[in-house]
Amino acid sequence: MVNKKDTVLSGIREIARRAKVSIATVDRVLHKRTGVSAKTKDRINKIIADLDYQPNLMARRLASRKVTRLITLIPKSSEESSFWAAPLKGIEQAETELLQFGVNVVKVFFDQDDIESFNKQTKYILKNKPDGVLLAPSFLEQAKPFLRQCKNLKIPFVFINSDIPGEESLCYIGPNLYKSGYLAANLVSYLVNKTDEILLVHISKEIDNHYHLLRKEEGFRAYFKENHLSIKIIKSDIRPKDNHSVEREIGAILSGNKNLKLIFVTNSRVSSVAGYLKKSGRDILLIGYDYLSENIEFLNEGVINFLICQKPVEQGYRGLMALYRHLVLKDSVEQQYFMPIDIITKENYSFYRN
Amino acid sequence: MVNKKDTVLSGIREIARRAKVSIATVDRVLHKRTGVSAKTKDRINKIIADLDYQPNLMARRLASRKVTRLITLIPKSSEESSFWAAPLKGIEQAETELLQFGVNVVKVFFDQDDIESFNKQTKYILKNKPDGVLLAPSFLEQAKPFLRQCKNLKIPFVFINSDIPGEESLCYIGPNLYKSGYLAANLVSYLVNKTDEILLVHISKEIDNHYHLLRKEEGFRAYFKENHLSIKIIKSDIRPKDNHSVEREIGAILSGNKNLKLIFVTNSRVSSVAGYLKKSGRDILLIGYDYLSENIEFLNEGVINFLICQKPVEQGYRGLMALYRHLVLKDSVEQQYFMPIDIITKENYSFYRN
DNA sequence: CTGAAAGCGCTTACAG
DNA sequence: CTGAAAGCGCTTACAG
Numbered sequence: 001m002v003n004k005k006d007t008v009l010s011g012i013r014e015i016a017r018r019a020k021v022s023i024a025t026v027d028r029v030l031h032k033r034t035g036v037s038a039k040t041k042d043r044i045n046k047i048i049a050d051l052d053y054q055p056n057l058m059a060r061r062l063a064s065r066k067v068t069r070l071i072t073l074i075p076k077s078s079e080e081s082s083f084w085a086a087p088l089k090g091i092e093q094a095e096t097e098l099l100q101f102g103v104n105v106v107k108v109f110f111d112q113d114d115i116e117s118f119n120k121q122t123k124y125i126l127k128n129k130p131d132g133v134l135l136a137p138s139f140l141e142q143a144k145p146f147l148r149q150c151k152n153l154k155i156p157f158v159f160i161n162s163d164i165p166g167e168e169s170l171c172y173i174g175p176n177l178y179k180s181g182y183l184a185a186n187l188v189s190y191l192v193n194k195t196d197e198i199l200l201v202h203i204s205k206e207i208d209n210h211y212h213l214l215r216k217e218e219g220f221r222a223y224f225k226e227n228h229l230s231i232k233i234i235k236s237d238i239r240p241k242d243n244h245s246v247e248r249e250i251g252a253i254l255s256g257n258k259n260l261k262l263i264f265v266t267n268s269r270v271s272s273v274a275g276y277l278k279k280s281g282r283d284i285l286l287i288g289y290d291y292l293s294e295n296i297e298f299l300n301e302g303v304i305n306f307l308i309c310q311k312p313v314e315q316g317y318r319g320l321m322a323l324y325r326h327l328v329l330k331d332s333v334e335q336q337y338f339m340p341i342d343i344i345t346k347e348n349y350s351f352y353r354n
Numbered sequence: 355m356v357n358k359k360d361t362v363l364s365g366i367r368e369i370a371r372r373a374k375v376s377i378a379t380v381d382r383v384l385h386k387r388t389g390v391s392a393k394t395k396d397r398i399n400k401i402i403a404d405l406d407y408q409p410n411l412m413a414r415r416l417a418s419r420k421v422t423r424l425i426t427l428i429p430k431s432s433e434e435s436s437f438w439a440a441p442l443k444g445i446e447q448a449e450t451e452l453l454q455f456g457v458n459v460v461k462v463f464f465d466q467d468d469i470e471s472f473n474k475q476t477k478y479i480l481k482n483k484p485d486g487v488l489l490a491p492s493f494l495e496q497a498k499p500f501l502r503q504c505k506n507l508k509i510p511f512v513f514i515n516s517d518i519p520g521e522e523s524l525c526y527i528g529p530n531l532y533k534s535g536y537l538a539a540n541l542v543s544y545l546v547n548k549t550d551e552i553l554l555v556h557i558s559k560e561i562d563n564h565y566h567l568l569r570k571e572e573g574f575r576a577y578f579k580e581n582h583l584s585i586k587i588i589k590s591d592i593r594p595k596d597n598h599s600v601e602r603e604i605g606a607i608l609s610g611n612k613n614l615k616l617i618f619v620t621n622s623r624v625s626s627v628a629g630y631l632k633k634s635g636r637d638i639l640l641i642g643y644d645y646l647s648e649n650i651e652f653l654n655e656g657v658i659n660f661l662i663c664q665k666p667v668e669q670g671y672r673g674l675m676a677l678y679r680h681l682v683l684k685d686s687v688e689q690q691y692f693m694p695i696d697i698i699t700k701e702n703y704s705f706y707r708n
Numbered sequence: 709c710t711g712a713a714a715g716c717g718c719t720t721a722c723a724g
Numbered sequence: 725c726t727g728a729a730a731g732c733g734c735t736t737a738c739a740g
Binding site for chain 2: 734
């Protein structure tokens with residue numbers, strides 16, 4: 001009953017048939033290329049809408065020779081902290097998946113203790129003019145001129161792990177730092193009594209540059225204030241050379257405060273505090289950050305009680321995917337994607353996938 | 355310098371050139387189809403290995419007209435609990451993604467309070483002979499004969515949310531129930547003193563059938579035993595008709611135990627206990643399961659202190675993906691994939707993505 | 709401004 | 725047991 005002429009073609013071919021044009025012309029309007037009269041363009045767009053046409057992405061990819069070039073810039077994983085191994089893993093996962101879709105990824109790294117290494121890599125990136133950039137903007141002031149140039153070159157960039165608000169990034173993927181500190185305080189409130197004293201510790205060579213840590217502290221303090229808890233918080237900034245120097249400083253503080261009930265370390269360096277507590281044998285609750293092997297070991301031994309984690313692997317993965325979705329699929333992407341605030345203990349860490 | 359003959363072709367074409375056969379023959383050995391002499395088959399396999407040939411999945415999909423038919427069988431989300439809306443959401447996500455890859459998904463449901471509805475749906479599935487099945491095997495005894503038939507028909511099946519060990523499922527995706535109870539006890543140990551009394555509550559019409567709940571209880575008790583904590587645990591089984599009857603039962607228990615410090619509810623029905631606590635105004639810590647809107651409300655009000663969640667959306671998503679990977683990609687899949695045991699509080703629930 | 713044709717890397721009848 | 729050819733739904737020169 002259905003003769004050949006009535007047979008419904010699919011995709012672009014059907015659009016072409018209805019519009020009485022060639023598929024090349026349909027392709028032109030699909031990709032908003034020039035060289036189509038306004039009249040036929042409107043006609044075709046109408047048909048596309050009528051049909052609710054969805055392009056076949058596999059066919060598109062197969063036919064297209066186009067490659068999308070992405071560059072990632074994150075700290076290198078160091079002796080002191082293997083944190084950045086996780087986002088890298090996520091980046092590599094995304095890289096593997098995107099290979100089929102014509103996405104090429106170049107990964108470059110900087111040293112968190114060396115501002116110059118950051119500058120060097122940003123120059124490299126600008127020279128290479130990729131289609132998109134993923135970066136961890138650790139050095140705020142150094143990042144800004146780089147980002148300005150990206151904007152000039154119309155290169156979209158996404159931030160992971162820490163944000164620079166107001167920089168017109170395609171998106172930020174990482175923790176809500178304030179809320180992360182707030183949650184830590186929430187945990188603390190279950191663990192100590194109103195009259196106990198606790199210690200908050202920042203450990204970083206570049207504390208002043210690390211807006212990151214201070215933001216967590218703000219959230220932490222805000223919790224107690226908002227809930228009218230008058231727990232006494234002692235604070236210590238440690239600019240360590242090594243674990244040894246951290247242990248010495250912590251030791252000094254503890255010997256002056258015999259009533260300390262709990263220590264909250266605002267980043268992944270919590271293991272160096274744990275090292276001291278273990279040796280000294282003092283029974284103090286300890287909360288810190290990040291699923292690193294050294295931290296997990298202390299968690300397992302009961303020296304660290306809680307670790308807060310924010311899916312570092314997923315940050316890398318999603319960061320790259322966001323660029324892909326924007327550049328290739330032309331999807332819109334959320335401007336902020338906050339990671340969950342995961343609470344890890346001795347009893348659930350082995351199930352944690354991040 | 356490079357003449358046409360030396361140009362390296364890619365993929366199947368290059369293999370064919372080297373083996374001096376047609377691409378059709380290469381395709382035959384790639385798919386282990388019959389009709390190729392042992393000699394040429396070996397020659398071709400050698401070349402495939404040499405080249406470390408990776409098929410282009412997009413081209414494969416585009417050319418193939420094959421469709422993979424999957425059926426999912428899970429409880430329908432009910433008035434009493436919206437839990438199953440989450441796995442369904444995950445299933446639908448996977449369905450959307452897999453559409454492009456020629457996967458067709460049919461979703462059927464049963465009533466958790468009606469064994470017959472389960473039986474009826476399994477018959478439907480067997481009649482339809484899909485390529486794979488995803489199911490929540492709530493009714494253990496009823497599931498077994500069905501699974502036997504699946505095995506006879508060589509239809510692979512995957513379990514989500516609860517496992518039936520020894521049934522040769524392709525895989526299980528869900529919580530480790532024992533460890534989930536164990537973690538709950540771990541939390542409790544931070545919240546109460548050695549001399550406090552706590553209450554453990556199962557709420558289910560089909561408690562005896564629900565191996566599920568008992569397994570959590572085992573883990574919960576094991577924690578205290580292994581850690582030599584002599585906290586007194588009162589236990590209550592409630593077979594409710596509605597929230598009202600739960601509240602009455604809880605009320606009776608509480609009035610007989612003035613020293614109760616904490617209640618642990620072994621499933622998502624924790625909100626009905628919360629309802630009572632809120633009305634009565636008694637200050638008792640409350641721990642339960644699952645990210646349901648009714649639970650989150652009580653969490654937010656401070657009536658529920660902790661919810662344990664195990665990524666129900668992801669369970670549905672991964673379940674379907676496991677079938678796809680097995681059937682289409684011929685990848686191997688892990689026989690057990692335990693979900694993380696997430697701890698949700700008032701301060702981190704808004705970041706929870708599952 | 710528009711179209712005919714080749715081609716992306718596979719699979720699928722069909723013929724021999 | 726093996727191969728030539730058409731086709732999957734697109735993109736990309738190229739010609740007019």
